[in-house]
Amino acid sequence: MSENLEQVCGQCRYFQTVDAQSGNCHRYPPTYAGDASPRETHHWRYPLVSARNWCGEFLARAA
Numbered sequence: 001m002s003e004n005l006e007q008v009c010g011q012c013r014y015f016q017t018v019d020a021q022s023g024n025c026h027r028y029p030p031t032y033a034g035d036a037s038p039r040e041t042h043h044w045r046y047p048l049v050s051a052r053n054w055c056g057e058f059l060a061r062a063a
């Protein structure tokens with residue numbers, strides 16, 4: 001499959017930028033990420049994805 005540069009995570013409604021190349025996907029609620037952190041809020045995380053990645057749940061941002 002060829003890469004569709006218009007339907008990548010960086011252009012998705014569920015993407016929240018973390019830095020120039022990656023962000024968190026907010027399509028679904030946070031998932032349990034282990035108990036290594038002493039702070040309860042760090043136990044649940046949104047997946048970190050590359051801005052150039054993609055998935056079948058892509059949704060275009062509102063115009």
Ligand code: SF4
Pocket residue numbers: 007008009010012013014015024025026027049053054055056057058059
């Ligand atoms: S993983 Fe899918 S739903 Fe999440 S930001 Fe990327 S394209 Fe959007």
